[in-house]
Structures are given as C-alpha cells and as structure tokens.
Amino acid sequence: MSVPEGKPSDLLSSYDPGLYFDELFGSMDLPAEHTALIRQRLSGLDFDELRRRAQDVERELYNLGITFIVYSEKDAVDRILPFDIIPRVISSKEWAHLEAGVTQRVAALNLFLHDIYHDQKILKDGIIPRDLVEGNHNFRPQMIGLDVPFNTYIHIMGTDLVRDRQGVFRVLEDNGRVPSGVSYVVENRHMMQRVFPDLLQDIGIRPVDNYGHKLLDAMMEIAPQGVDDPQVALLSPGTYNSAYFEHIFLAREMGVPLVEGRDLVVENDRVYMKTTNGLAPLHSIYRRLDDAFLDPRAFNPDSLLGVPGILEAYRKGNVALANAIGTGVADDKAVYCYVPRMIKYYLDQDPIIPNVDTRICREPDALQYTLDHLSELVVKPVGEAGGYGITIGPRASKAELEDCRAKLLADPSNYISQPVVDLSVCPTVTEDGIEPRHVDLRPFAITGKSTWVLPGGLSRVALKKGTLIVNSSQGGGSKDTWVLEGAA
Amino acid sequence: MNLLARYAESIFWMARYMERAENLARILDVHESFSRDTRGATNWFSIVQLNADEKDFFSRHDRPTAEAVIHYYMFDAQNSNSLLSMLRIARENARALRPWISTEMWTQINVFHNKLLEMSVKDVATQNLSKVCTWIKEECQTHTGITEGTFYRDQGWYFYQMGKYIERADQTTRLLDIKYHTLLPSPADVGSTLDASQWTTVLRSTAGYHAFRRVYPRGMSPTTVAGFMLYNEGFPRSVVMCVRQIDGVLTRMRSRYEMRGGSNAMERVDELLAALLSRPIEAVLRDGLHQYLDWVQLQLSGITTEIAQAFFGVDAPLAVQSQSQ
Known part of the structure; x- marks a missing residue:
C-alpha cells in the first residue's frame, strides 16, 4: 500500500505538542520546513494501517532476535526495544551544527584525558578540582604516563543530547566508556526501509550502514605499529549481557570474531585467541567490558569475564583497546559540568553545543541552592547510568523529595542537580492515536586518527505518557533518525 | 581465518x-x-x-x-x-x-x-x-x-558436519535398539505379521522403507533390516555411511587447514569403521545386537571426547602458534 500524496487527512490534524518543541513541526519561531513532505505523507495514512505496519516491525524484531535481555528474579527474558515508526527528522543545517559540536566535545575530552594522565596542566591551573579527577573511582593510575595512538582515548563516544523548549540542543551527558545503542540506529533504518519504503522514497536521507566499516578502520589505525594485517576482535561479556545483540551486530559488521574473556590468553605480554589450531595473535580489541572487569589481575579480582594480564600487554603497546582504559573519569556526571571550561581551556573555543545548566552539589552554594529548590530540580547521582537513582523534583512525591534531601545531605558530592529540561517531543504511535512523546538523541562518534560522526544517532523515546526518562531499562523505545541530505 | x-x-x-x-x-x-x-x-x-x-x-x-x-x-x-x-x-x-x-x-x-x-x-x-x-x-x-x-564453508562447516553425523550414527543405533530393547521378540513372534510391521515401522521412521525395498524387493527379516541400517553404503542414516562421512570430513578439514591436532580422533574413527566393515550382520545378531550397539555408541562417544580434546581447548592452552608479526 502506498501513501497517497497530498490528501489531507485527520491523522495529524488533532496532534498537539503542547508547550514543547516538536521535532516534526518545529515551533512558531522555528517551523520545521524541511519536514513538509514527510508530514504530508504521514497525514495521508490511515491510523489502522500505521498500527499494522508498527506491529509487523515488532514481530520482525523479535523473530530476528534484535533484542536485549531483561533480568527478573526468576529468569531472563528477551525483549525488543520498542520501535516507533514515525521518524525523527534532522535538517542538514541542524546536523552540521550537531556534528561540529560533537566533534569538538570528543576533541576536548581526549585532550583532557591525555592531560590528566600526563602533565595534569588543567589541574595545576585550577580549572578542575584535583580531587574530582584523582578521587574519581574511574580514574586509573595505571594509565599515568602511558601514550596511546593519536592520543585518542575515547574511540567510540555517545553524546546524549536533549532539545529544550526553544529548540536549542544541549548536552545532557557524555558516554565515553562503552556507549551502546548504535546497532538500533542501523537496524531501525533497515526496518523502516522494509515497512515504510513509500515514506522514505525520494526524501534524501543520509545512510547509516557504514558504521561497522568506519569502526573497523579506526580499530586498524590504532593497532600496534609494525603489524601488517592486524587481527581485530570484539570482546563481549557474553550471551547473557543485555547488549549482546549489539555485540553480535558490531562483530558481524566489522567481520571480526566476537570473543569472550575465556577465549583469550596472555603470554609474554601478548594477547592470543584460543582457536581450533592453537593460539592466534590478537592486536586490536573493541571491548564492551568495563575497566573493572577487564583484567582480574589489575582491577576487580573476582571478574570471570576479563583476561588476566591484558593490562600489562596493553601497557607494553602489544594490544590496542578501544575505548582506552580510564576514560570513565571524563564522562563522569560531575566532570561533565566542567566540559565547557575544558573546551575553552584546550581548544580556546566556545562550546558549540551548550551543557544543560548544572550544579555540582559538592560545592556548598550549589548544595544549598539545590536543597532550596529541590521541587524544581532534577537530582542525579554521579555514578549511575541507565536512569537509575534520579529524582525529578516537580514529579516527586513529598516522601521522595525528603528521601532525596536526606541522600543529598549524607553524601553531597555524589550528586548534581539540573533544571528540568523540557525535552522536545515527536509524534508517536500510541494506543490512543498519534501523540507527542519526549525524545532525546545520542549521536555516535568514532575517533582513530580523526573523528567521524554517524549521521543522526539513536533517538530514544519515552513511550509512557508524560515521562521524561527515555532509557530502555525504564520502558523507553526508539525511532529511526533521519538526517536529510543537502547543503548545510 | x-x-x-x-x-x-x-x-x-x-x-x-x-x-x-x-x-x-x-x-x-x-x-x-x-x-x-x-x-x-x-x-x-x-x-x-x-x-x-x-x-x-x-x-x-x-x-x-x-x-x-x-x-x-x-x-x-x-x-x-x-x-x-x-x-x-x-x-x-x-x-x-x-x-x-x-x-x-x-x-x-x-x-x-x-x-x-x-x-x-x-x-x-x-x-x-x-x-x-x-x-x-x-x-x-x-x-x-x-x-x-x-x-x-570454512572450518565451522566441518565441525557442523562432524556433529551431525556423529549424532545421526548414534541415533540410528538407538532406534535399532528400541526394537530389541523394548520388544525382545519372543520366539513365537519372529516372522509374524506383527513382527514384520514393526520392522517396517523402524524403516519408515528413518525414511528408509522404500530404499530398503529397492535393495531387498522380497521379504524382510531382522537380519536384512538391521544389516541395512547398520551397513548400507547408500542409506544416509546407516551407521557406516555416517562414520564414513565423519572420516572424510575430519581428514579433509585437517589437511585443508593444516591442523596438528586430531590424530587420536582420526585413529578412533578409522578403528570404528574397520570394525563395522569386518563383522557380518549374522555374527552380530548371533552374539547380541544390543551389546554390539552399546559398543558402537561407546566408540562414538570416544570420538567426541577426542575431538573435544583436540579442538575445543578442554586441555591446557595449546602451544603458541607463532609469534606475532
């Protein structure tokens, strides 16, 4: 069934994004002219037809096993990441801005990591408090003085962006350890191409399917010098990891083995894979394992997932790791607040994409302000990921606010606070018709010698009405993200 | 690779x-x-x-x-x-x-x-x-x-086939064994209509009935059916056919990938094949089919163990293949 062109219908006519910036319609000040044709095509669709297509996608995702694993007390269940078939659209101009902003941010964070593991100028100059860096549990003294190829530490970066009421993109969070979600970007596009070819037709959307190729290039670039044909592998915690599908996806796209810790062995400070024909050398590892689990000899001794001795092989330069060890200090929620100053300090530039205004509760004034305005603010623990432990002031009950206050007072340096950002919305298929739902955006940047940003990124959508938390672990879904072709 | x-x-x-x-x-x-x-x-x-x-x-x-x-x-x-x-x-x-x-x-x-x-x-x-x-x-x-x-079609394909044929050989011995294990033929039943129909069922369950008829157009006896399922060179589920496949797959894989391991597995496969080819079915039935099938199953399990030891890294890590670079 094809989309009738130009026939006005009711599908979007009663749609109301309310006070929020809308990704498909824009705002009064910033109307989204670039989405006119897409809106027109969507308007011509029948709601039942849209629902049917949406169901087709979900069945397909489940059958293909494009799933993540949710653990309950009793067992592990395969879940698909719910997928909404109305795309999120970014103009070529908006994208040029975002691409430059993400590239700038990656550059600053890599310079920062190099600095703190070498001369520590930024600490000596008092730009960032020393204890915030050295006292951070993700700071790795083992990295001090170690040189990494091209001074790149964060080879794969996921930058969480939100868009406020004015339509301004802001950085909410940096993910510089093992950011996930890129497989959904590529698979979502595949799904759209299958179920919605008539919507995509002649729009001119920048492709996303060369991500694996770009990643492999970077992995080869950072491999130890003098190896002719470096062996690359993806190191996964295994089939029970909730992101296992993504590990499979990336290993396949790169055409490299997916290995687990038990497949590897270190001898004479070199890393080998156990194969059917003995040990085979391994040179470059995209590891989807946190620092803490990487090497039981160096970090968590209880880890069964890691490879004993791999840190020493890495320090000797016999194996490359992406991301580098010790990047967690750069994507810490407290360090985040200093990134704009970092950009100024290292690059002498203003941030292209601003942060969300953030208060660091370790600072007495900020703590006081946070306590005084608790009901207006979002309070986040600095060490957690996945949307856990967050208190959203305006939506919290009295008891939740008091609980939050107690935690803040007990351990202020574990928290930051931010104003509630009114995340932009995007038309989304729901039980009750097309309704606005909040979205964020996570672009992915790959850096070897230089930085490349995947056009678009993962648009996560909070499917529950009114909720702002888009994480998959909290009932979020995703949308295909279209970056339109054209001169910026 | x-x-x-x-x-x-x-x-x-x-x-x-x-x-x-x-x-x-x-x-x-x-x-x-x-x-x-x-x-x-x-x-x-x-x-x-x-x-x-x-x-x-x-x-x-x-x-x-x-x-x-x-x-x-x-x-x-x-x-x-x-x-x-x-x-x-x-x-x-x-x-x-x-x-x-x-x-x-x-x-x-x-x-x-x-x-x-x-x-x-x-x-x-x-x-x-x-x-x-x-x-x-x-x-x-x-x-x-x-x-x-x-x-x-790389190494993985060879391991797939080895697994499949070992299992198939094993299953054929088990299926044959049902007939004897659970329906020990009383002397009165041998050659009866019931007996013949049960042998037909054994053949049908392995999709071998028509092939069997082509080879033995007349009559059906425990000897011919058991012999067919154990030793026939054209029946894809016969034990000999499966063991020949295992033999061929293992040989080709080791040579194509210049693999050092697996010689013990190779030896055991050769031994099993030789043993299968050297006993006439009459002698097997005379000495007890059940014991014979047990022995074949034991050999197949021994081959699995050897394959695991040679290729699946159950032992200490194998010798270093080569220094990198």
Whole structure:
C-alpha cells in the first residue's frame, strides 16, 4: 500500500505538542520546513494501517532476535526495544551544527584525558578540582604516563543530547566508556526501509550502514605499529549481557570474531585467541567490558569475564583497546559540568553545543541552592547510568523529595542537580492515536586518527505518557533518525 | 581465518542437538505403532525405558500415561532429553554463534524454539501427536536446508558436519535398539505379521522403507533390516555411511587447514569403521545386537571426547602458534 500524496487527512490534524518543541513541526519561531513532505505523507495514512505496519516491525524484531535481555528474579527474558515508526527528522543545517559540536566535545575530552594522565596542566591551573579527577573511582593510575595512538582515548563516544523548549540542543551527558545503542540506529533504518519504503522514497536521507566499516578502520589505525594485517576482535561479556545483540551486530559488521574473556590468553605480554589450531595473535580489541572487569589481575579480582594480564600487554603497546582504559573519569556526571571550561581551556573555543545548566552539589552554594529548590530540580547521582537513582523534583512525591534531601545531605558530592529540561517531543504511535512523546538523541562518534560522526544517532523515546526518562531499562523505545541530505 | 575453539564446540553441539531433536520427533511419531501390545494399547513406558529415564521420570510422575510421557519428552524443561530442552540448547549455542552463522540459520532456530515454547501438552492431544512431530521434523529439516544453503564453508562447516553425523550414527543405533530393547521378540513372534510391521515401522521412521525395498524387493527379516541400517553404503542414516562421512570430513578439514591436532580422533574413527566393515550382520545378531550397539555408541562417544580434546581447548592452552608479526 502506498501513501497517497497530498490528501489531507485527520491523522495529524488533532496532534498537539503542547508547550514543547516538536521535532516534526518545529515551533512558531522555528517551523520545521524541511519536514513538509514527510508530514504530508504521514497525514495521508490511515491510523489502522500505521498500527499494522508498527506491529509487523515488532514481530520482525523479535523473530530476528534484535533484542536485549531483561533480568527478573526468576529468569531472563528477551525483549525488543520498542520501535516507533514515525521518524525523527534532522535538517542538514541542524546536523552540521550537531556534528561540529560533537566533534569538538570528543576533541576536548581526549585532550583532557591525555592531560590528566600526563602533565595534569588543567589541574595545576585550577580549572578542575584535583580531587574530582584523582578521587574519581574511574580514574586509573595505571594509565599515568602511558601514550596511546593519536592520543585518542575515547574511540567510540555517545553524546546524549536533549532539545529544550526553544529548540536549542544541549548536552545532557557524555558516554565515553562503552556507549551502546548504535546497532538500533542501523537496524531501525533497515526496518523502516522494509515497512515504510513509500515514506522514505525520494526524501534524501543520509545512510547509516557504514558504521561497522568506519569502526573497523579506526580499530586498524590504532593497532600496534609494525603489524601488517592486524587481527581485530570484539570482546563481549557474553550471551547473557543485555547488549549482546549489539555485540553480535558490531562483530558481524566489522567481520571480526566476537570473543569472550575465556577465549583469550596472555603470554609474554601478548594477547592470543584460543582457536581450533592453537593460539592466534590478537592486536586490536573493541571491548564492551568495563575497566573493572577487564583484567582480574589489575582491577576487580573476582571478574570471570576479563583476561588476566591484558593490562600489562596493553601497557607494553602489544594490544590496542578501544575505548582506552580510564576514560570513565571524563564522562563522569560531575566532570561533565566542567566540559565547557575544558573546551575553552584546550581548544580556546566556545562550546558549540551548550551543557544543560548544572550544579555540582559538592560545592556548598550549589548544595544549598539545590536543597532550596529541590521541587524544581532534577537530582542525579554521579555514578549511575541507565536512569537509575534520579529524582525529578516537580514529579516527586513529598516522601521522595525528603528521601532525596536526606541522600543529598549524607553524601553531597555524589550528586548534581539540573533544571528540568523540557525535552522536545515527536509524534508517536500510541494506543490512543498519534501523540507527542519526549525524545532525546545520542549521536555516535568514532575517533582513530580523526573523528567521524554517524549521521543522526539513536533517538530514544519515552513511550509512557508524560515521562521524561527515555532509557530502555525504564520502558523507553526508539525511532529511526533521519538526517536529510543537502547543503548545510 | 582462525576459528575460535569455543565457536567450533558450539557449532558441533548445535548440529548434534538439531539432529537429536529430529530423531526424537521421529521416534515419538512412530511410537504408537511401535509399541502396541496385543490388545492394541500403546505402551508409553517403553520409551522411558529406552532412554533410561525411569528414575527421573518417576520422580515427577506416578504413572507413564500418554499425557505424562508426551509432556516429559516434548515440553518438560527439567528433562534434558525433552524436545524443548534440546531446542533450548541448540538455540543457546546458536545464540553464541550469531556472529558466525547466517542470520537465516539463527532466525529459524529462534522462531522454532519460541513456537515450541508457546505450545503445551494440550496442543498435542494424542491424536495430534503425529502432526506435531511432523512439524518438528520439518523444522529440523528446514534448519538442515538453510544450513546447507547459507552456512559459509570454512572450518565451522566441518565441525557442523562432524556433529551431525556423529549424532545421526548414534541415533540410528538407538532406534535399532528400541526394537530389541523394548520388544525382545519372543520366539513365537519372529516372522509374524506383527513382527514384520514393526520392522517396517523402524524403516519408515528413518525414511528408509522404500530404499530398503529397492535393495531387498522380497521379504524382510531382522537380519536384512538391521544389516541395512547398520551397513548400507547408500542409506544416509546407516551407521557406516555416517562414520564414513565423519572420516572424510575430519581428514579433509585437517589437511585443508593444516591442523596438528586430531590424530587420536582420526585413529578412533578409522578403528570404528574397520570394525563395522569386518563383522557380518549374522555374527552380530548371533552374539547380541544390543551389546554390539552399546559398543558402537561407546566408540562414538570416544570420538567426541577426542575431538573435544583436540579442538575445543578442554586441555591446557595449546602451544603458541607463532609469534606475532
């Protein structure tokens, strides 16, 4: 069934994004002219037809096993990441801005990591408090003085962006350890191409399917010098990891083995894979394992997932790791607040994409302000990921606010606070018709010698009405993200 | 390209469990006609005996009713010999292999497993058993076909075939054994109509009846049927045929990939093949088919152990292949 062109219908006519910036319609000040044709095509669709297509996608995702694993007390269940078939659209101009902003941010964070593991100028100059860096549990003294190829530490970066009421993109969070979600970007596009070819037709959307190729290039670039044909592998915690599908996806796209810790062995400070024909050398590892689990000899001794001795092989330069060890200090929620100053300090530039205004509760004034305005603010623990432990002031009950206050007072340096950002919305298929739902955006940047940003990124959508938390672990879904072709 | 030892092991077992599932479906399918007593009732207990599952079965069931036995062998997740358990293991292996096998192979196993998971013994009221078994058999054959048509032919393919043929040889010995183990022919029955129809069923369950007729147009005796299933050189489920395949696959793989390991496995396969080819069926039947089948099963399990030791890294890590660079 094809989309009738130009026939006005009711599908979007009663749609109301309310006070929020809308990704498909824009705002009064910033109307989204670039989405006119897409809106027109969507308007011509029948709601039942849209629902049917949406169901087709979900069945397909489940059958293909494009799933993540949710653990309950009793067992592990395969879940698909719910997928909404109305795309999120970014103009070529908006994208040029975002691409430059993400590239700038990656550059600053890599310079920062190099600095703190070498001369520590930024600490000596008092730009960032020393204890915030050295006292951070993700700071790795083992990295001090170690040189990494091209001074790149964060080879794969996921930058969480939100868009406020004015339509301004802001950085909410940096993910510089093992950011996930890129497989959904590529698979979502595949799904759209299958179920919605008539919507995509002649729009001119920048492709996303060369991500694996770009990643492999970077992995080869950072491999130890003098190896002719470096062996690359993806190191996964295994089939029970909730992101296992993504590990499979990336290993396949790169055409490299997916290995687990038990497949590897270190001898004479070199890393080998156990194969059917003995040990085979391994040179470059995209590891989807946190620092803490990487090497039981160096970090968590209880880890069964890691490879004993791999840190020493890495320090000797016999194996490359992406991301580098010790990047967690750069994507810490407290360090985040200093990134704009970092950009100024290292690059002498203003941030292209601003942060969300953030208060660091370790600072007495900020703590006081946070306590005084608790009901207006979002309070986040600095060490957690996945949307856990967050208190959203305006939506919290009295008891939740008091609980939050107690935690803040007990351990202020574990928290930051931010104003509630009114995340932009995007038309989304729901039980009750097309309704606005909040979205964020996570672009992915790959850096070897230089930085490349995947056009678009993962648009996560909070499917529950009114909720702002888009994480998959909290009932979020995703949308295909279209970056339109054209001169910026 | 190198094959991870863990992948080789997973491929081997994925193939075995899919083959095993197909054979169990075949056995369940023909069981009704297999084990009717003189009054025409089906003796479901014999299938429990066949698998030596009495202890486990009776720890959860009082009586071997049709429903209990069917549930036990189809849907009982606690029974590692149930179809659901086999599919679960095959799927777990396939899941670990997703970076290596074709998407189509994975998707088919995944969907097959999920469908089986949604079924219950109520869906298989006895009259539908045959239909469900046919479906399972066809899903297994679909797997075989998809694998043949999509699995990239590198080392993994060799391990797949080794797993499949070892399992198939083993299953053929078990199927033959049912006839003897559960229906020890009383002298009066030998040569009777009942006896002939049971031998026909054995052949039919392995899709070998028509081929057998072509080779032996007249008559059917325990000697000819057992000989056909053990030694026939053209029947794809005969033990000799399977062991020849194992022999060929192992030889070709070791030479193509210049593999140092596996000589012990090779030796054991050669020994088994030589032994199979040197005994006439009459002598086997005279000395006891059951003991002979047991011995063959033992040899197959020994070959598996040797393959695991040579290729799956169960020992200490093998010698360093080469220094890098």
